[in-house]
Amino acid sequence: MQRYGSFGAFMRTEFGFTVYKVNVDAGFTCPNRDGTLGLSGCIYCNNDSFRPNSCKPALSLGEQISNGITYIRKRYKANKFIVYFQPYTNTYAPLETLRELYTEALRQPDVIGLAIGTRPDAIDEEKIRMFEEFAARRFILLEYGLQSIYDKSLAFINRGHDYAAFLRAVDMTKDRGIHIGAHIIAGFPTETREEMLAMAEEISSLPIGFLKVHQLQVIKDTPLADMYRKKPFHTFAYEEYLDFIVDFIERTSPGVVFQRLFATAPGSILIAPDWGRNRHQILSDVEKKLDTRDTHQGSKYRLQSALHTER
Secondary structure, eight states: OOOSOBHHHHHHHHHSSOEEEEEEOOOOOOTTTSSSSOSSOSTTOOGGGTOOTTOOTTSOHHHHHHHHHHHHHHHHOOOEEEEEEOSSOTTOSOHHHHHHHHHHHHTSTTEEEEEEEEOTTSOOHHHHHHHHHHHTTSEEEEEEEEEOSOHHHHHHTTOSSOHHHHHHHHHHHTTTTOEEEEEEEEOOTTSOHHHHHHHHHHHHTSSOOEEEEEEOOEESSSHHHHHHHHSOOOOOOHHHHHHHHHHHHHHSOTTOEEEESOOOOOTTTEEEOOOOOOHHHHHHHHHHHHHHHTOOTTTTHHHHHHHHHHO
């Protein structure tokens, strides 16, 4: 029994076969790093915490895609692929530059679409129209980094935009044939557990089809690491997070597809929380927790919505 909606299952249903992501680094920067909004970025940000080894900006875009496809095809017997523009802000460039990059990615053999990680304050109507054109022919997923629905947390992490900016971006993107995704982080010391869980209901109320959730990780060479060293704050213990993410899944609308439920930064740069488990072990334990509770995605969604309405 599938107790939550996963990206792999969605793509198999959508296309009739398994689709794999090929991660690429197209050399983008971020308005929170180049001086437009700031220079230090978000306080937790170290892109090495999630960048695959094959994702190297020293290689051309075509080389990265070719290398990634070769590796994934050999390991998983994969046939079709989505190019995932991952590190930093992948819409933060002039329109024609973006069009050239995305067009090059889409012309690669067996590439059926794009996933583009970006910030909600790095999008505009011209760019949305371009994605709308692509989406008429291919699978296009715009993944907006939100991190939190609470402005107090966005200020704490030096995000450089507020929640209203995210809502504007989603409103601009909806009903254009473009799939909309969001990223959030659970565990900021500015939020209570109930506030974190309330994000499930809020995201479910928006036209968002895809969601990435992961625990706050303290990574070396970040302002957050300096903060943690001077005054350690609580981070999720392993069993604590398993309970949290299952609670979150229960409160999320069945119509939302989960792309990520946790993060696994390399041990060489991870400070906390160090769970000592790999991706497969964590995913297995999440599924066991769901089985033990005999619960599933959305089992408490309508209940939470009703309680919210009553209040």
